[in-house]
Amino acid sequence: MKTAIEIARDIREGKRSSEDVVKESLAIIEAQNPALNAVLGVFSNTLDRARDIDRRLAAGEDVGVLGGVPVVLKDNMLVKGERCSAGSRILENYDATYDSTITKRLRDAGAVLIGRANMDEFAMGSSTENSHYGPTKNPWDISCVPGGSSGGSAAVVAAGFVPLAFGSDTGGSIRQPASLTGIVGLKPTYGRVSRYGLMAMASSLDQIGPFARTVEDAALALSVIQGDDPLDGTTVAGADVSVPELIDRDVTGLRVGVPKEYFVEGMDERVRQNVMDAVAVFEKAGAEIVDISLPTSPYALAAYYVVMPCEVSSNLGRFDGIRYGYSSSGSTLLETYERSRGEGFGKEVQRRILLGTFALSKGYYDAYYKKALKVRTLLKRDFDEAFKQVDVIVGPTSPSVAWKLGEKFADPLAMYLSDIYTVSANLATVPAMSIPCGFVDGLPVGLQLTAKPFAESTLFRAGAFYQSATDWHNQTPG
Amino acid sequence: MLTDTDLLHIAKLARLRVEPEELPRYSEQVGSILEYVAKLQELDTEGVPELAHGAGLSNVFRVDEVISSDPDVKARIIAAFPHKEGDLLEVPAVFSDRTE
Known part of the structure; x- marks a missing residue:
């Protein structure tokens, strides 16, 4: 399975046409989607757009860093003229009337948007079972949930439909499904990516981010979608700091914080062991491991x-x-x-x-x-203090691996508890990323990395190192 | 725990139709979540400011100028009206009781 970077390079170098790549994605979706229900709809004119990229390349034009690469969007991001349902009955016949900023930026970078991914209704859920259009299944075991709310976006990357997909993360809705499906999922710093044309769930927490197989692909995706937008007043001017193309993989001297509050009772002991093994990988490579506390977590x-x-x-x-x-x-x-x-x-x-x-x-x-807004300040202060001592914080993304469909459906509080490690980053507005770090009973485990605001490059450095030292991310569902 | 009267009041504020047979389940589920979030009261937040934006943004203004809307977008918005007369959005009467 090739990465977005590799596919874009192949297309640029004329080894494959975008039309060919997009056709292949559409064929895989047609064959495999009925079992997963990850894609709710395929966009119109996708092959025309792919051919247009091929034509422009043939004419010697620069088609962008994602030139010709097929990508999937969560069904809460507007693409003018295309159905956008947010997984809800209330929008079952709604066609978007304008383009979201992420749609424009992805197209400007040459990406071919091919379809919309299933999700919990209005992004509310942790399993993608709340979709009006039926649940998405986990590609690793179709009797299990893929996590949520961006479960469709996670499943399309994990199953190899496309190399890159986008989700929204309000309390973990990118990182938790990335963890449960064994891929990379990034929630950027609040204010780094425009929310214009993203259906709002909780505006002070929502942030769009990528799903990918590799940290390099996620970094490239962020470099495309990030940046100040006059159409979203919460984007931070000057926030479009560059993402290094060649990610520095050296973690010598990197200060890695392990918060004691993230290893609480109730988490799967085998998940805990996987995460501690990952910490040891950093230590062996010369990173400094520091025990820290996030008392408000x-x-x-x-x-x-x-x-x-x-x-x-x-x-x-x-x-x-x-x-x-x-x-x-x-x-x-x-x-x-x-x-x-x-x-x-x-x-x-x-x-x-x-x-x-x-x-x-x-x-x-x-x-x-x-009261809750004051507690957000306390949480942010915890992170501010921690980042005086460390460069990156590591811990589990989710207390367990994927669970069976229906298992937590009738008990909202039990479902909510699966987000216990992810909500802090949204409340404190810091960036966080989940990367695969092992398996329990054949199901993927995710490692969550958190950095200070606008320090995504530190997440990429640590994550790219970890992927160079391990091969969890190269394993694919049977 | 929320009583049926509380729930019906909230549902009316939220403009949601809740069927009477759904009340016990909502009362139990919303009640258990409220019980869980009550732990926030354990924290001392005296003098702590409320967090609005992580980067400290406030009062973001744009230039006050009229930008005409894209006719294509306008046509699509009108096409999405559930009930319309020509290009006009049809809305139910706000004041329905006209007996006086």
């Missing part, structure tokens, strides 16, 4: 389950059955709202809207939302 998940539903309840107010999307008419305006939303949204979405509406309602705002 045991409260991170609680803060997340206040901030996120509050923002959800506000953001999803736009789905009113009037302006676009599913509409169910009632005899009054109120009834039209209640019916359209009650029938259009699934249970998990309704649960989170109710929770958020409650936490923001009169008399509860201070105790819940305001």
Whole structure:
């Protein structure tokens, strides 16, 4: 299975045409997607776009670093004229009216967007079972979940449909499915990648990032999609720092922090062992291992389950059955709202809207939302302190490997606990990446690397070293 | 634990239709999550500011100038209206009770 960098090089050097590569991807999707349900739809005119890249190359034009490479987007990123459902019934007939910034930037870099990936409805979930269009299956074992909410984007890369896909990460929705499917998943620093044209879930936490097989591909993808955008006021001007093309793999003297709070009871002992083995790989190569503490992290998940539903309840107010999307008419305006939303949204979405509406309602705002925002500051201070001592923090991405479909579906709190290690990075706005670090019962384990804001290059350095020293990422599902 | 009255009030605020038979399940699920997040109260946050943006951005303004909308985008937005008359969005009456 070739990487995005290798495919782009082959196309640039004339060894293969983009048309050929895209046709191959589409054929694999046709053959294998019915078993996985990872792709909800293939975009129109993909072969025309591939041929256009081939024509431009033949004319001697620079077609971009991803020239001709097929990629898949999570179904919450707008591509003008294409269906975009966010895994929800309420948008089952919605066609995007404009292009998201990520769509434009990927096309400017020559990528061929070929389809949209399944997801938990409006990105709410940790297993991709909350999709209105049925669950996605894990390519390593189709009786297991792929993680979520970007489970479709993870599965298409793990199964080899495409070398590169994009997801959104609000509390772990890129890193956790990357971990459960044995690939690389990056959540960039908040403010590094534009959210324009990404359907908002929790605006202060959402960030778009890549899924890839290698750290180098993830780094290349970030260099394409990152940067200040006048259409997203939360992007940080001057944040488009360069990503080195040749990643420095030397970790001699790199200070690697291991937080004691990340190895708590309740995690799978074999996952813990895999992660400690990975730490030993860094140590052997000359990295300095430092025991650290992130004292507020045991409260991170609680803060997340206040901030996120509050923002959800506000953001999803736009789905009113009037302006676009599913509409169910009632005899009054109120009834039209209640019916359209009650029938259009699934249970998990309704649960989170109710929770958020409650936490923001009169008399509860201070105790819940305001309190949680203060806890975010404490979490950020924990990371600020830790990054005075270390360059990168390592730990597990998920407390367990992939679980069986249906296993946690009826118990929302049990499902939420699978995000216990990932939510902190979103709340503290720092970048974090999951890379494969082993297997338990034939299912992949992920190692989470976290760095200080805008220090993704440190994640790439540590991650590229680890992939040069191990071959977990070269293993593919049977 | 949220009572049925609490839940129905929240559901109305959220403009969600919740069926009576769903109330016990929502009450239990939302209740267990609220019980879990209550642990935040253990933390002393006296004098701690609320985090708004990691990089400290606030009040990001753009130049106040009118930019005309792309006619193609406009046509697509109109085409997506669930109910319309010509190019106009059809909206149910806001004040429905006109008996007075």
